[in-house]
Amino acid sequence: MTESRGVSQEALIALPEKRTSPAKGVPEPAGVDPVARILVDSPLPHLDRPFDYLVPASMHEDAVPGCRVRVRFAGKLTDGFLLERAAGSEHEGALLFLDRVVSPEAVLTPGIAALARAVADRYAGTMSDVLRLAIPPRHAKVEAEPPAEVAVPAPPRQEKAWAPYPIGESFLTALREGRAPRAIWCAVPGTDDAGPAWPAAVAEAMRATLAGGRGALVVLPDGKDVALLDRALTGETRKRGTSDGTATAHVALTADLGPAERYRRWLRVLRGQTRAVIGTRAQSFAPVRDLGLAVIWDDGDDLHADPHAPYPHAREILALRAHHAEAGMLIGGYAMTAEAAQLIATGWAKPLVADRETVRARAPRVRPAGEDAELARDQAARAARLPSLAWRALRQGLEHGPVLVQVPRRGYLPALACQQCRAPARCTAVTSSGPCSGPLALRGGHAMPYCRWCGRIAGEWRCPACGGARVRASVVGSRRTAEELGRAFASVRVTTSGRDGVQATVGSAPALVVATPGAEPVADGGYAAAVLLDGWALLGRPDLRAGEETLRRWLNAAALVRPGAEVVVLADAGVSVVQALLRWDPATHAERELADRAELGFPPATRMATLTGAPAAVREMLGALALPPRADVLGPVPVEAGQERAMIRVPRAGGSELARVLKGAEGVRSARKADLVRVQVDPLDLI
Structure with missing residues (x-):
């Protein structure tokens, strides 16, 4: 074919245009920011990073940053969070499309996402594990409900809860000014007719923060404390349930609300309908807008430490959050932890304490059972479980109101021993892995001994050392104590509070209240007296925090007693913990505890991580670690269930580097599908 003059062959033949539309059945990408960066819900350390996906045009409006999505990952549909939208991707291969947007609700805010990443890096964990703790499961019906009206903060009430503290008013002024x-x-x-004083003080700090135009978040150990603070905020002394934020300026979030109500209240916070939250440790991540104050009460309580990976502590979460949000922070309690003393020593926080005259006027009168005068009067006072001093305190206290008896152990007789040779009574049943050797206990006065580990009845037990068949109590629990006191005070009502049933309050009538630590109910008008039993059981625990934890439990119980009333502690008066209780001086004890730990190289003066797992896996991981300078490896040593544990200690400044190294090693082992090793950074149970 020849060309015409001045006309090309292509002009004479109509060439088909290139096909630009997608193939049949393939979605069309969104026109704007078609790439979505997704954090896939996977606990595997080597997958702890965002993955790029394409957003279909049909999902463009719903696929907003922070929403829940479903994607195909490794051949399976997997949940995830959309972190951000982008115009392009650095991935060179083809990208998959989002499967669907579960909900257009942006439940993951940028602030909480940054906090989750910081917590994961601090504890050598994954961001997915942290978000599993931070964001509650979705409840579709609740999410579809129309939003409630925005609660208007009540005007600040003129209270004097901070009057006993010299710098208390300055603290409130800083909150009102938005600092x-x-x-x-x-x-x-001290406790009076209005109950303990601390809820009113926390409520006043929250109101001052709201008056300054910022949000407030308070984390408490349990639901009993949440109810106390909720009543202080609402002013209702006899209230059923906790505030849902519809009629108050705050919302209370606890685990016993149920999934629907808990998610409903959490959404009110997320949507900015309330900016004040009180709750337990999970609410450390509550999406409070413009956070101005983070409060944690009784930070030494082990309920603040999450038992799920990456095992964060609420105090550390709130400290990170306060730092990132430039918010204030209040770490409060009757006791002071070594970690709190460390924050004072570094200048990160200031002490807020009352003057000594006020403390003496509000504190009870504490007496140890082993005083010289009491020993001269009662020679058996040092060895008796209830010496005459304790009996007198019980009798005199019952003349004026309820009396508290704190018992460290729950149950009836949680530990038994041979009556002849005093050897611990242990289970002789044979299991698949060998002898059980669990401790024997009694559930009641007419019950047979049973094993606390395997549950078998040990009716034919014989002591392997001497052949004796009779047992005696080596540890007495709260139910046995209540039974003995009920026989001694036949005309007085005896009630118990513990794991089997926690009472929040008791009346002002004379009664004996036997409670385990942390389960002490609040008495109307305060207790007339208190007896703290079995101090040796608390002080003798093989735990790094035994002294600190003992003082915390004693102070929490003694603080429920009326000012000037008598508190008897069954412990040696020469022990430093008992001396701190007698003087009501937790700050000095915390400073001494911090100095002792710094000398021995224990947290919080250092950072320490534990590696627990199969012996071969722990040793292999230790050999592959590129540890930071001045790192000490302790162990590994055998622990329960055939596992081993190693500890790695570094100076405090090397904590971030240690967490990074451990996380990298976990990722390598995860990618190789090797046996995983449980890593915990600064765990509570080091010893």
């Missing part, structure tokens, strides 16, 4: 004060607060003891 970020940070304080370690030792609350004054």
Whole structure:
């Protein structure tokens, strides 16, 4: 074919245009920011990073940053969070499309996402594990409900809860002005007709923060404390349930609400309908807008430590959050932890304590059972479980109101021993892995001994050392104590509070209240007296925090007693913990505890991580670690269930590097599908 003059062959033949539309059945990408970066819900360390996906045009409006999505990952449909939208991707291969948007609700805010990443890096964990703790499961019906009206903060009430503290008013003024004060607060003891004083003080700090135009978040150990603070905020002394934020300026979030109500209240916070939240440890991540104050009460309580990976502590979460949000922070309690003392020593926070005259006026009168005068009067006082001093305190206290008896152990007789040779009574049943050797206990006065590990009845037990068949109590629990006191005070009502049933309050009538630590109910008008039994059981625990934890439990119980009333502690008066209780001086004890740990190289003066797993896996991981300078490896040593544990200690400044190294090693082992090793950074149970 020849060309015409001045006309090309292509002009004479109509060439088909290139096909630009997608193939049949393939979605069309969104026109704007078609790439979505997704954090896939996977606990595997080597997958702890965002993955790029394409957003279909049909999902463009719903696929907003922070929403829940479903994607195909490794051949399976997997949940995830959309972190951000982008115009392009650095991935060279083809990208998959989102499977669907579960909900257009942006449940993951940028602030919480940044906090989750910081917590994961701090504890050598994955961001997915942290978000599993931070964001509650979706409840579709609740999400579809119309939003409630925005609660208007009530005007601040003129209270004097901070009057006993010299710098208390300055702290409130800083909150009202929108500044970020940070304080370690030792609350004054004492309980009156209005109950403990600390809820009113926390409520006043929250109101001051709201008056300054910022949000407030309070984390408490349990639902009993949440109810106390909720009543202080609402002013209702006899209230059923906790506030849902519809009629108040705050919302209370606890685990016992149920999934629907908990998600409903959480959404009110997320949508900005309320900016004040009180709750337990999971609410450390509550999406409070413009956070101005983070409060944690009784930070030494082990309920603040999450038992799920990456095992974060609420105090550390709130400290990171306060730092990132430039918010104030208040760490309060009757006791002071070594970690709180460390924050004061570094200048990160200031002490907020009452003057000594106020403390003496509000504190109870504490007496140890082993005083010289009492020993001269009662020679058996040092060895008796209830010496005459304790009996007198019980009788005199019952003349004026309820009396508290704190027992460290729950149950009836949680530990038994041979009556002849005093050897611990242990289970002789044979299991698949060998002898059980669990401790024997009694559930009641007429029950047979049973094993606390395997549950078998040990009716034919014989002591392997001497052949004796009779047992005696080596540890007495709360139910046995209540039974003995009920026989001694036949006309007095005896009630118990513990794991089997926690009472929040008791009346002002004379009664004996036997409670385990942390389960002490609040008495109307305060207790007339208190007896703290079995101090040796608390002080003798093989735990790094035994002294600190003992003082915390004693102070929490003694603070529920009326000012000037008698508290008897069954422990040696020469022990430093008992001396701190007698003087009501937790700050000095915390400073001494911090100095002792610094000398021995224990947290919080250092950072320490534990590696627990199969012996071969722990040793292999230790050999592959590129540890930071001045790192000490302790162990590994055998622990329960045939596992081993190693500890790695570094200076405090090397904590971030240690967490990074451990996380990298976990990722390598995860990618190789090797046996995983459980890593915990600064765990509570080091010893």
